[in-house]
Amino acid sequence: MNIKKNDLWLGLYIMSAVIFLIISIPAALLDVLLAFNIAIAMIILFNALFSKEVLDMSSFPTILLFTTIFRISLNVSSTKLILGTGEPGDVIKTFGEFVGGGDLIIGVIIFIILIVVQFVVINKGSERVSEVTARFTLDAMPGKQMAIDSDLNTGAITEKEASLRRKKLQQEASFFGSMDGATKYVKGDATAGLIIVGVNIVGGLIMGVTRQGLDIMTAMQKYTMLTIGDGLVNQIPSILISLSTGILVTKASSQTELSDTIIGELFAMDNVLMIVGIALIFLGIATPLPWFVFIPMGGAMIALSRVIGAKQGVQAIESESGQEDAEAQEIRRPENVVSLLKVDPIELEFGYGIIPLADVNQGGDLLDRVVMIRRQVALELGAVVPIIRLRDNIQLNPNQYVIKIKGIQVSEGEILFDHYMAMNPGYVEEEITGIPTFEPSFHLPAIWITESQRERAESCGYTVVDPPSIIATHLTEIIRQHIDELLTRQDVQNLINNVKENNPTLIDELIPKILGAGEIQKVLQNLLKEAISIRDLVTIFETLADHASVTRDTDILTEYVRQSLKRAISSKYFPPNEITNVITLDPSIEQEIMGSVKQTEQGAYLTLDPEKTKKVMKSLGDELKKLEDLGKNPIIVTSPIVRMYFKKLAFDYFKDIIVVSYNEVESNVELQSVGMVTA
Structure with a gap:
């Protein structure tokens, strides 16, 4: 069995404390142990003094417990020697005579002063500071956690830095929570020392008079002096450790030593x-x-x-001068322009009027909502949204915001600060007055209302939304629409690595023997483009491994994957125990589409006659109007082989349509065709 040296020394330290409580030890050994106890107390004090932050001594609560037990065991051993032989060793005698100046009264007064200082000043203060610090540290944890998430979301820190900061935050909370309880050891130790002194004085008088035949004054002089020496030699290390406790719990986290901080500030x-x-x-x-x-x-x-x-x-x-030199040197650097070439995947820029919504110090929670957007999309679609960069732009109108994808503006909106947006869901009992506008995510008609109108609008049936929710919803919809182009090869590789941890055989078979990361990226992008979740990567990769040996056409592989995900697709578009209204394709149209498919090395494409395309799209528009009038989703069901070509054909005309094949529908789903697309 291997025992580390540190484990051995620590075990001996604790075990000796227990043994000294039971057996008597010689005076010479007690002298050595008392000197060792003082040395340990000094080591702890100076470590606490020169540590840069509290976590440099994260084991301090445990150290406090160990040193307290050891000191009490020495106290018990010295009591045995004082009462038993009257010869507790040179250390205790010297402390009693030298520190007290050889005068009993002076010794007693100095001892009482030390006890008062430790009880009233150091112990009481350390205990209170530990209690308050623990409470405030725990109360502040949620806010600090959100601040870390916000910094991570805005790109101020990396994932690794965020992980380290979260770990440090948890360690600080655990440390101060432990310190709150550990300070009770110090207080209890001082109380026990005071009781032991009283017992020693009374017991010494009795032992001196009854056993050694001393008169009362001689016995009092001898045993009181020894007791005072014993109390001093144990209380001084106790005071040092109490002081260490106070230093540690009042230490502010800093990158400089405490001595530099104090002298520098004074x-x-x-x-x-x-x-x-x-x-x-x-x-x-x-x-x-x-x-x-x-x-x-x-x-x-x-x-x-x-x-x-x-x-x-x-x-x-x-x-x-140094700042001017640095600025001039930065301008002269030839590579200075490189930082300007970086393009952020997603940016949210806003005018100065919206800054309070993003400023945590002003009560804004927009940063927290952005963090939740990334989590929501990850759960919904299985894709990791890149860092969303938030920045103010003085060139925008005060209440305007724009959303950029890869540096290009794709959408914008405008809000009224201190107003709410009220939307009529169609069953409003009474209309209210407000400033007309359009909801930016879905371009629905709405009105701006004041805080005083909010309660009345809700009672009338309006859907009322605050400005941060408007921006967050708009941003979420834009991300959903563009999530496929935000998925990079590196993101795909990270997803592959996650799957490989539990499915190494699958990944080793598929990548790179059959498909590369780029081809898998294309399949995943195809799925995300039609809002199909890629969370079930194991099923997706299993399907690709089964069919990629036959074809490497990523569009066809996507269709195979969709069919393997039919349970998820059915639950997404077809509610259980309900009949879903859909549109179908005329078989002749399907045959014409398949006859117009041309295969090339770059993939397949349609060569359908423009006039024919126009007629098909007109018929599709008429049929979609029927579903719209019924308040249903625009779902078209086709044969498997036609689905992807028809989707590509119709996407340029109707962005929101949903095209599924019969092979993607579960057998227990009930469909009802309300129309057929013809030419």
């Missing part, structure tokens, strides 16, 4: 030192206070203020 302002110096000199001259102390000290403060002022002036000049 002596940062030359005018403050000048005022203090003048005040000290005035006190030395105008009052009976010793002038030889106050005047020189005041002069030193004034001299220090002049030195710091001159140093700050030089630093300001150097900083300004």
Whole structure:
């Protein structure tokens, strides 16, 4: 069995504390252990002092418990020696005589002062700060989590940096939560030490008089001095660790050491030192206070203020000069233009009037909504939406926003700040007045209303939406429409890597032996273009592995994949236990379409006569009008071999139509044709 050295030393430390509670130890060994205890306390103090942030000592609550147990065990051992032999060792004797100045009363007074300082000042303050810090840290966690998500969403940090920041946040919450409880050990240790002192004094008097035949005054002098020495030698390490606790829980997270921070902040302002110096000199001259102390000290403060002022002036000049040099050098750099070539996949630009909606400090939650959009699309379509860049643009109207895909504007909208958009779903009981407008996502008629009209509009049956929801809905629809072109080869490779973790055989067979990442990208893009979710990647890859050996035409492979996903397609478009109204194609039209397909090395395309196409599209438009009048989705059902060609043909005329084949419909789905497309 392998035991690490650190595990062995830690185990010995804890086990010795337990053993010392049971057995008696010689005075010479106790001297060594008391010195070791003081050394450990100093190590902890200076580690707490020089650590840059609290997580540098994340194990401090556990250290607190271990040192407390060890110190109590030494306290018990020293009590056994004091009461049993009256000879607890040189360390305790020296502390009792030297620290107390050989005077019983002085020793008692110093000991009481130490106890009061530890109880009233250090322990009480550390306990309260730990409690408050733990509560505020836990309360602030949701806000900090959202801030990390917002930074990630706006591209300020990477996924790896976000993961590290989340981990650090969780560690801080765990640390301060533990510290809240661990400070009770320190308080309990001090209380136990005080009780042990009282027991030792009373027990020493009894032992001295009854066992050693000493008179009461001699026994009191001897045992009280030893008890005071024992109390001091244990309370000093306890005070050091209590101080370490206070330093750690009050330490602000910083990238500099605490000593640099404190000295830098105290002596940062030359005018403050000048005022203090003048005040000290005035006190030395105008009052009976010793002038030889106050005047020189005041002069030193004034001299220090002049030195710091001159140093700050030089630093300001150097900083300004350095900044100008850096800016000039940045302009001269030949590669400076490279950063301008980067194109963000998705951008949301808005005028200055919309800034409050995106500013967390002003109560805006637009950034949080953008984060939710990425999650929503990932769950709905199985595709990872790229980082959505949010930025203000002073060239836009104050209330205007535009959405860009790969640097090109694809849509825009305008909102009225402090207003709500009310839409009539068709069954409004009473119309209300407002500013006419159009809902930007679906171009439905709507009106802008004020906050005071909101409750009345909702009671009348209007659908009322706030400005952030309008922008978020619009952005979501644009992303859905363009998600296929946002899917890159790198995104596909990341999806492949995720699947490979649990299905290595499937991936090894498919990629790159049968298909490359680019071909799989085309299939996934075809599916996303028609709003088919690609979350079930295992089924998609299994289907591709089955059919890619026969054909590598990505359009045909897409049809095979769609058929394997028919359960998902049916549940998406055909509600269960309902008859769905659809449109079908005339068999003669299907034959003409198939006869017009031309195969080339770049894929297949239609050569249908333009006049024929015009007639077919006119007939399709008439039939779609029937479904629209019925309030139904525009669904066309065709034979499997025709589906993709008809979809390509009709897409240029009717963007929103849904074309499915008979092989993509579950057997339990009931369809009813309300029309047939003819020529």
